[in-house]
Amino acid sequence: MAEQRTFLPTKPETLIDGDKRKLHGLRAEEVFSIVGAAAGAIATTALLFGWFTPLTGGIGFIVVSYILFILFYVMLTSFNGEIEEIKDRVISVLLYSAGTILLGSLLFVVTFTLIRGAPALPHLNFFSQTMEFAGPLDGLDIGGIIHAIVGTLIQISIALLITIPLGITTAVFLNEIGGSFARFVRTISDAMTALPSIVAGLFIFSALIRTGVLQKSGLAAALAISVMMLPIIIRASDVVLRLVPGNLREASYALGSTRWRTVWSVVLPTSRSGLVTAVILGTARGIGETSPVLLTSGITSVMNTDPTKDPMISLPLQVFTFIKSPEPNFIARGFGTAAVLLLVVLVLFAIARVVGGKGPGQLSTRQRARVLQQSRLDEYRMTLRKELQNNLNPSPRKKKSDVK
Amino acid sequence: MSERNGVPVGTVVIADQAPDRNNSKQADSPRAFEPGQSFSDQIFRFLARSAGGTTVAIMLAVGLFLSFNGSQAISSAGVNFLTEQAWQPQAHKFGIAAVLAGTVTIALIALSVSFPLAFGTSLLISEVLPDRLKAIVIPIVDLMAAVPSVIFGLWGVFFLQANVIPVSQFISTYFAWIPFLAVTDAQGNHLTEQSAYTSSAFIAGIVVGLMVVPTQTSVMREAFSQAPIGEREGALALGATRWGMIRAVVLPFGRGGIIGGTMLGLGRALGETIAVYMIISPIFTINTQILQSGTNSVSSLIALRYGESTPFGLSALMAAGLVLFLITMVINFTASSIVARSRSGADT
Numbered sequence A: 001m002a003e004q005r006t007f008l009p010t011k012p013e014t015l016i017d018g019d020k021r022k023l024h025g026l027r028a029e030e031v032f033s034i035v036g037a038a039a040g041a042i043a044t045t046a047l048l049f050g051w052f053t054p055l056t057g058g059i060g061f062i063v064v065s066y067i068l069f070i071l072f073y074v075m076l077t078s079f080n081g082e083i084e085e086i087k088d089r090v091i092s093v094l095l096y097s098a099g100t101i102l103l104g105s106l107l108f109v110v111t112f113t114l115i116r117g118a119p120a121l122p123h124l125n126f127f128s129q130t131m132e133f134a135g136p137l138d139g140l141d142i143g144g145i146i147h148a149i150v151g152t153l154i155q156i157s158i159a160l161l162i163t164i165p166l167g168i169t170t171a172v173f174l175n176e177i178g179g180s181f182a183r184f185v186r187t188i189s190d191a192m193t194a195l196p197s198i199v200a201g202l203f204i205f206s207a208l209i210r211t212g213v214l215q216k217s218g219l220a221a222a223l224a225i226s227v228m229m230l231p232i233i234i235r236a237s238d239v240v241l242r243l244v245p246g247n248l249r250e251a252s253y254a255l256g257s258t259r260w261r262t263v264w265s266v267v268l269p270t271s272r273s274g275l276v277t278a279v280i281l282g283t284a285r286g287i288g289e290t291s292p293v294l295l296t297s298g299i300t301s302v303m304n305t306d307p308t309k310d311p312m313i314s315l316p317l318q319v320f321t322f323i324k325s326p327e328p329n330f331i332a333r334g335f336g337t338a339a340v341l342l343l344v345v346l347v348l349f350a351i352a353r354v355v356g357g358k359g360p361g362q363l364s365t366r367q368r369a370r371v372l373q374q375s376r377l378d379e380y381r382m383t384l385r386k387e388l389q390n391n392l393n394p395s396p397r398k399k400k401s402d403v404k
Numbered sequence B: 001m002s003e004r005n006g007v008p009v010g011t012v013v014i015a016d017q018a019p020d021r022n023n024s025k026q027a028d029s030p031r032a033f034e035p036g037q038s039f040s041d042q043i044f045r046f047l048a049r050s051a052g053g054t055t056v057a058i059m060l061a062v063g064l065f066l067s068f069n070g071s072q073a074i075s076s077a078g079v080n081f082l083t084e085q086a087w088q089p090q091a092h093k094f095g096i097a098a099v100l101a102g103t104v105t106i107a108l109i110a111l112s113v114s115f116p117l118a119f120g121t122s123l124l125i126s127e128v129l130p131d132r133l134k135a136i137v138i139p140i141v142d143l144m145a146a147v148p149s150v151i152f153g154l155w156g157v158f159f160l161q162a163n164v165i166p167v168s169q170f171i172s173t174y175f176a177w178i179p180f181l182a183v184t185d186a187q188g189n190h191l192t193e194q195s196a197y198t199s200s201a202f203i204a205g206i207v208v209g210l211m212v213v214p215t216q217t218s219v220m221r222e223a224f225s226q227a228p229i230g231e232r233e234g235a236l237a238l239g240a241t242r243w244g245m246i247r248a249v250v251l252p253f254g255r256g257g258i259i260g261g262t263m264l265g266l267g268r269a270l271g272e273t274i275a276v277y278m279i280i281s282p283i284f285t286i287n288t289q290i291l292q293s294g295t296n297s298v299s300s301l302i303a304l305r306y307g308e309s310t311p312f313g314l315s316a317l318m319a320a321g322l323v324l325f326l327i328t329m330v331i332n333f334t335a336s337s338i339v340a341r342s343r344s345g346a347d348t
Helices: A028-053 A060-080 A081-117 A146-177 A180-192 A197-209 A218-242 A246-254 A257-269 A272-288 A291-298 A315-323 A328-355 A364-391 A396-403 B018-022 B039-077 B099-127 B131-144 B149-174 B200-223 B229-237 B243-255 B254-272 B273-280 B296-304 B311-342
Strands: none
Touching: A028 A060, A060 A081, A060 A197, A060 B149, A081 A315, A081 A328, A081 B099, A081 B131, A081 B149, A081 B200, A081 B243, A146 A180, A146 A218, A146 A315, A146 A328, A146 B039, A180 A246, A180 B039, A180 B311, A197 A218, A197 A291, A197 B039, A197 B254, A197 B296, A197 B311, A218 A272, A218 A291, A218 B039, A246 A257, A257 A272, A257 B039, A272 A328, A272 B149, A291 A315, A291 A364, A291 B254, A291 B273, A291 B296, A315 A328, A315 B149, A315 B273, A328 B131, A328 B149, A396 B131, B039 B311, B099 B131, B099 B200, B099 B243, B099 B254, B099 B296, B099 B311, B131 B200, B149 B200, B149 B273, B200 B243, B200 B254, B229 B243, B243 B254, B254 B311, B273 B296, B296 B311
């Protein structure tokens, strides 16, 4: 009997390597049918609009050619596809259209604001003057929105002073202490996320302003914004704190630390980037709120840095006030203010993306270097202390080990 | 429990018998399992608990204040509060029939604009796009949730109104046989002039729809991406096309996300104020012709009338706000419970 051994199969000479199969991307035929259907649809629509029917208008043209495009595309794919394949292709086209329409219109809203706002932005006085001495017919080189910028900064700072400590401590309470009362708090704050912003404004207006506790002022507006922002920050921080791995907490408890120490030195540092993101996103929402401010802050065209009395306008409310005027220059200023507001929100959002977007405990290179440095320092400190103790009161056991 | 060498697994065998050594001492008492709280912990607990208490107090204050003041107006108006269309609190003749109908109309139009867009985009992101594009599209959609509503309002007033009017005119001319798409005056004559179309619920609905798409998209996308990979590959291995796989696996798993996300968007659409306020021209009758100028919403009513109100008028406004709040709260809770239940193994 011949010896049986394992052997590697050798490649037969006759076998020819085929082309590598393409798993991604479009086949030439698919590209042709898309391009063909699009060309056919546009040509047919042009014919319809130009010659045969009294149809007019840009939007109508787009709608009709889109419908025709889908029809032609179904026809073209049906030449060499089965019903399931046709469905798949058409659905893919529909999904891409939905995405394109959405992204297109959202980007359009942003660029529309920025472009219409562009005439007002190059004037430096737009950022350094108030509207105090600018009459309705004055050009863009007089008057500005510095009072609204300052107002927004003051209002959002007060709101953040209230919401950051309160919101994050509440989120810590929900996660680290728990219990039936925490469940109740969570339910209530979830319910509050449904509070329409105008109703929050109405609450401050009727509870504090109409009763004479506060004037229409920056403080009242900041309180209204806080009522809106608090549930947002609680909810976002709650989600972030929940992501802190349990074994980190347990390790801390196992080392004998107290609850407070665990929260301060383990839970909060681990989730710092997420908490910052939560706060920034809450700030972006708070800065853009118009309706609660409309009821509570009052409208003014002069600078006011005292939040406790007299009206104090903010950026979104300034936009709203400008564009109610029929004067073209006021509308241009309104768009300029909207562009500034939008840029502020975009910058905040970009910062949030840079800071967040990392899981808890994920460190950047520099952070990791800093942590390493810190632990080297700790090691050095501990050895130093041990040596110092040994020198001060050498114990018999230590002596023994010294001998060894 | 299995045994190894006659000793149950899990038992720690101590070679050096302990009792010999401890004979001299007293028997160990069991260690207290829960040590008493340290001073810093007591302070921490107290602070955390009082923060939670403060949050609840603020929010209950809002709720109770609204319901207390609102109930005065409601009890004075009685059932009429739900059926009356006019808003004249001075004459004790007020109700939310017209404003609530307007709010719901705008929100429904917003949903019919936003649902297809959100549904399509979330499927596109989770199923079709390659990872590189995904990383670009997701932040853009999220960013849009942060764009202030006054900016959407600006766009609606200065761009959309002018461009939607021809479309409205076209629809109302050729589809007038569908009752709510007709635009007629009191005598039933078809209106063609532009001013009849400028500030309609239709235009406000489109703008609000665009504002709520990002919320809906992110909820749906998350639900879709949680469809299990095993079932997906199973469907594909059985020869399903991508759409076949989506229909058989992704959509059934994501149903909770679809319903919940849509409802969350509805909640936001109902409460939207400033964009609607900028676009519509307020009227106090129920307008069933959605393309015709003139509609109203609860939040615009508040923005419109808060300044001129007497104390009673203010509590009437609060009653309207309370009704709106209750509706959005019920919708939000239902939505989040649907989303939470569809997520298997998730604890809230």
